Amino acid sequence: MKTRSISTLTFLLFVILSWSRAASADGHEDFLECLSHQFSNHNNSISNVVYTPKNSSYSSILAFSIQNLRFTSDSTSKPLVIITPEHETQIPPVIRCAKATDMQIRTRSGGHDYEGLSYVSEVPYVILDLINFSEITIEAKEKSAWVESGATIGSLYYRIAEKSPILGFPAGICPTVGVGGHFSGGGYGNLLRKYGLAADNVIDARIIDVNGRILNRKSMGEDLFWAVRGGGGASFGVILAWKVQLVDVPYTVTVFRIQRTLEQNATQLVHRWQYVAHKFDQDLFISITLTRASSGQDGRNMTIVASFTSIFLGEVDGLLSLMQESFPELGLVREDCTEMSWIQSILYFAGFPIESREVLLNRTQPIVRYFKAKSDYVQKPIPEYGLEGIWRLFYEAEAEEAVIILSPYGGRMGEISESALPFPHRANNLYKIQHLVYWEENEAQNSNRYINWIRRLYSYMAPYVSMSPRAAYINYRDLDIGVNNNEGKISYARASIWGIKYFKNNFNRLIRVKTMVDPENFFRNEQSIPSLH
Numbered sequence: 001m002k003t004r005s006i007s008t009l010t011f012l013l014f015v016i017l018s019w020s021r022a023a024s025a026d027g028h029e030d031f032l033e034c035l036s037h038q039f040s041n042h043n044n045s046i047s048n049v050v051y052t053p054k055n056s057s058y059s060s061i062l063a064f065s066i067q068n069l070r071f072t073s074d075s076t077s078k079p080l081v082i083i084t085p086e087h088e089t090q091i092p093p094v095i096r097c098a099k100a101t102d103m104q105i106r107t108r109s110g111g112h113d114y115e116g117l118s119y120v121s122e123v124p125y126v127i128l129d130l131i132n133f134s135e136i137t138i139e140a141k142e143k144s145a146w147v148e149s150g151a152t153i154g155s156l157y158y159r160i161a162e163k164s165p166i167l168g169f170p171a172g173i174c175p176t177v178g179v180g181g182h183f184s185g186g187g188y189g190n191l192l193r194k195y196g197l198a199a200d201n202v203i204d205a206r207i208i209d210v211n212g213r214i215l216n217r218k219s220m221g222e223d224l225f226w227a228v229r230g231g232g233g234a235s236f237g238v239i240l241a242w243k244v245q246l247v248d249v250p251y252t253v254t255v256f257r258i259q260r261t262l263e264q265n266a267t268q269l270v271h272r273w274q275y276v277a278h279k280f281d282q283d284l285f286i287s288i289t290l291t292r293a294s295s296g297q298d299g300r301n302m303t304i305v306a307s308f309t310s311i312f313l314g315e316v317d318g319l320l321s322l323m324q325e326s327f328p329e330l331g332l333v334r335e336d337c338t339e340m341s342w343i344q345s346i347l348y349f350a351g352f353p354i355e356s357r358e359v360l361l362n363r364t365q366p367i368v369r370y371f372k373a374k375s376d377y378v379q380k381p382i383p384e385y386g387l388e389g390i391w392r393l394f395y396e397a398e399a400e401e402a403v404i405i406l407s408p409y410g411g412r413m414g415e416i417s418e419s420a421l422p423f424p425h426r427a428n429n430l431y432k433i434q435h436l437v438y439w440e441e442n443e444a445q446n447s448n449r450y451i452n453w454i455r456r457l458y459s460y461m462a463p464y465v466s467m468s469p470r471a472a473y474i475n476y477r478d479l480d481i482g483v484n485n486n487e488g489k490i491s492y493a494r495a496s497i498w499g500i501k502y503f504k505n506n507f508n509r510l511i512r513v514k515t516m517v518d519p520e521n522f523f524r525n526e527q528s529i530p531s532l533h
């Protein structure tokens, strides 16, 4: 990685001291004063990366990476300070001062956390925002890349395609997702059946620990390196960058999206898909998105639309013969299919025109919405009457903009052992469900209606999904499944309620690693791994 130039600032001490005095009414002066001391004997300025509520751009910096409008209200708690480091040496002093002054640190990369944990806390806190930590270095010959945490997956895909049309990386679908949170929670997308999770393809990492030490794979050791690949980065330190193994993709891939309503046998097709999707050839991935739509001539009736969305790592002829063999019921024909390059398929699935890739470098989502989400794993097919009960919930008023996404497992996911990484959801799963409900600005006062709807859906699903534990995906963060006590020593019993759902038996190893690297539980949040110190 290139190192950034370190700027010098002669009047740094004066600036920070005068400004921390000005801010003293806000109660964060201790932290700022500590920072000014930390930096007084450095040539490395930080005043241009420290924002307090007094700085005019504080609000826009805070809002920039908020990806769920649920956490933009005036009543949402706000950080006392936001720091946007430009060099890694600026981070250890932030950790030291937060420890010394009893401030929590929330590290934010892309800000997509479903419950806003990277920028909201109920106790006094600072945000370490890695937005300017986004360098990507591709080594096409070696088929590897170093990616800094604040980079987005869209920019990673863009930089890979810049170097080679036949290299790719198996991570998520929405280009604005940050690699800091995404890889540390697992990270999956349409290449999952062929290549597993993003975390399965991480080969090195750089992290700053609670003592401010900068570690790589060798110096952190295999336990910590294991933990940050799926255990959530926030419990263990500040991840600076990942080294990843790039994967082979063909020059031509084939995509399709086929929609079927209930009148077009959607129920039977979804039912059938459950028996075949996890057994397809690894080159074939077909997910289903379920939504409600109006139907009938006057549009007053409702129906369900199942969208079968697919990528095949090969040309259309190969896809048609596989589909004829494994899922003829869908009735796929050549006209439904489009051949394109892998990078174009990234644009296609993200909903952009496939001609212009530059949009992958844009960190702003076209639409940011109010939403609440949950996840489930399915291990035996849901009977048709079970699906019909879901349709009934979709007909309720709150579900107008609800979405359920079914993502098939099998393939590579079935080959990796449950304990290889903290992410335990491997063999035995037919598919994963993501439940989502969205609502509009004018309903912001009524969020609870929508949240209650998704909770009803979640209760309804209980008999059909994984049990003991009812497994969940940490990257689809859901505080309903349990939270830590926010004061005092974190209770093991209380943490296991959510911990076992995300990590199954790997939770205990995560606790051992946490106890070793952060015995005092400094890096802590509503769902951080507890230390048993």
Ligand SMILES: Cc1cc2nc3c(=O)[nH]c(=O)nc-3n(C[C@H](O)[C@H](O)[C@H](O)COP(=O)(O)OP(=O)(O)OC[C@H]3O[C@@H](n4cnc5c(N)ncnc54)[C@H](O)[C@@H]3O)c2cc1C
Pocket: 067, 106, 107, 108, 109, 110, 111, 112, 113, 114, 116, 117, 118, 130, 149, 171, 172, 173, 174, 176, 177, 178, 179, 180, 181, 182, 184, 185, 186, 187, 188, 189, 232, 233, 234, 235, 237, 238, 239, 240, 475, 476
């Ligand atoms: C629109 C949208 C689409 C999504 N699509 C997918 C998808 O296709 N596949 C999928 O698997 N997931 C998807 N997700 C979920 C996504 O993977 C997680 O929300 C992920 O944690 C986001 O990472 P981030 O860096 O953007 O988030 P952040 O909110 O910045 O971070 C998430 C968590 O990780 C911690 N963290 C972040 N950076 C660091 C760091 N450098 N060091 C230590 N801890 C850190 C934060 O403190 C927080 O606890 C999607 C989310 C959204 C909102």
Ligand SMILES: *[C@@H]1O[C@H](CO)[C@@H](O)[C@H](O)[C@H]1NC(C)=O
Pocket: 041, 042, 043
């Ligand atoms: C600061 O810069 C001066 C001159 O450029 C150099 O001599 C000194 O070693 C530097 N100090 C630190 C702490 O880097």
Ligand SMILES: *[C@@H]1O[C@H](CO)[C@@H](O)[C@H](O)[C@H]1NC(C)=O
Pocket: 015, 016, 019, 047, 048, 049, 050, 051, 052, 054, 055
């Ligand atoms: C925030 O305001 C202080 C005091 O005016 C200033 O010193 C500092 O440089 C500002 N921060 C940024 C990032 O501009």
Ligand SMILES: *[C@@H]1O[C@H](CO)[C@@H](O)[C@H](O)[C@H]1NC(C)=O
Pocket: 084, 086, 131, 132
């Ligand atoms: C840091 O990020 C902000 C927001 O994207 C940007 O305005 C600023 O120019 C960046 N600073 C550097 C040094 O890249």
Ligand SMILES: *[C@@H]1O[C@H](CO)[C@@H](O)[C@H](O)[C@H]1NC(C)=O
Pocket: 263, 264, 265
């Ligand atoms: C739906 O399924 C039935 C029975 O399997 C079949 O007869 C009918 O043609 C199908 N309808 C459509 C629109 O595919």
Ligand SMILES: *[C@@H]1O[C@H](CO)[C@@H](O)[C@H](O)[C@H]1NC(C)=O
Pocket: 295, 296, 297, 298, 299, 301
């Ligand atoms: C609406 O649905 C009802 C019941 O399924 C049906 O009887 C009616 O014909 C439908 N109306 C339209 C306009 O499609």
Ligand SMILES: *[C@@H]1O[C@H](CO)[C@@H](O)[C@H](O)[C@H]1NC(C)=O
Pocket: 362, 363, 364, 365, 366, 367
């Ligand atoms: C980035 O995307 C947002 C949302 O679509 C758009 O408003 C903005 O103009 C884009 N920025 C650039 C530089 O294209």
